Amino acid sequence: MSTVAVIDYGMGNLRSVCKAIEHVDASVRVALTADPETVRGADRVVFPGQGAIGGCIAALDAHGMREVLLEVMRSKPFLGICLGLQALYEFSEEGNGTPGLGILPGQVRLFPRAQMRDPETGLALKVPHMGWNGVQQVTGHPLWEGIPQQTRFYFVHSYYADTADSAYIAGETAYGVRFTSAAAHENIFAVQFHPEKSQHHGLRLLHNFINWDGES
């Protein structure tokens, strides 16, 4: 039986993530955990990220999770979701500037609200970027299997990833700016959108993750 550790440090709603994984494969055991040993012992790791980035990184350190996270990111199929993508970068503008885990090259920036207009209506674009937007798959990847190009996924975020090296980008989305909505590097895959809230295609992505051996 394969196990998936969903990293939790008690800051909010992770029930949907767990239920969605159980839904796509009833034989998988999902462990919602902040225990480093449980994470180390799992076959796969999901890092959803919760709250603001400063609190997220601080909570990882408080639970002694940074080290094990860096370790599993080199060794197991790893899926970052939302803040779990943003935390992988070198730096975020959130909270007057917060260093990230530095796994992926680039910065996380606040949407430049004042400069963002809907190209059709000319109306200001709202922040947070909330709702269903299309993802342009810029590389082939096992996690995209069965998911059409430009599929809409559910997003809700005010900061976006600006990847410094395009070799790490798996998907892009346009909202005022063009940003990294999916990043991939070796056994790491991370998405800005919420697959657990993105209906069939989101569940397909989770299914692909559960069946991924970590090779791209």
Place this chain on the structure above:
Amino acid sequence: MGLAKRIIPCLDVDKGRVVKGVKFVDIRDAGDPVEVARRYDEQGADEVTFLDITASSDDRDTMVHVVEEMAAEVFIPLTVGGGIRTQEDIRRMLNAGADKVAINTAAVFNPEFVREASAHFGSQCIVVAIDAKQVQDGEHPRWEIYTHGGRKPTGLDAVAWARKMAEYGAGELLLTSMDRDGTRDGFDIPLTCTICDAVGIPVIASGGVGNLEHLAEGILDGHADAVLAASIFHFGEFTVAQAKQHMAGRGIEVRLA
């Protein structure tokens, strides 16, 4: 491709049961919120909102179970409103599987509640519900915030209030016209447009939808980011899919399944 405008069916739930019976053909239990939500999900709803109108706080636990069940079966975003007064209320709903909570009366009585909630849980899950009623006609219309289902005026100007809630960290506003709610005459477009243009956060328009063109008007004329409706979907008059087809025909970007 850009961000799609959202269609959000809303269910009034009392003690865990859907109020104002939903009339779908071939539904097993039209009073079960989870089954109704699943049906809306199949039709292509972008989100679902549950409004808990349970009067007694003793019966509120029922809503937590409904949310838990929904989160295990329906994988689109869920907002829960009604009776959200404390940080603990928010935590319970989010832990049960809600993605957002809608705060209404508690925000009016204590605006700091919104600031604290968004700082703690993140703006993305804090929706402030605004019930507004027109108090001045003519060239410069004004709207005021009302509580208790539109019965009690608060003296708060709706536009100033909307801006304040955005500043306090609300991630989204759910704007209901108390003049139009239940009338099926369409959204209050001047109100919707005024609020939508006044804030930088997304606004869901609500109150008065009687046909599919009303939904399109909320987006095109009201500048809303999402439209919420109850009765036109519940009574099986229209499906969410038909609503989306209509909006797409009016040039609105929607998520088509």
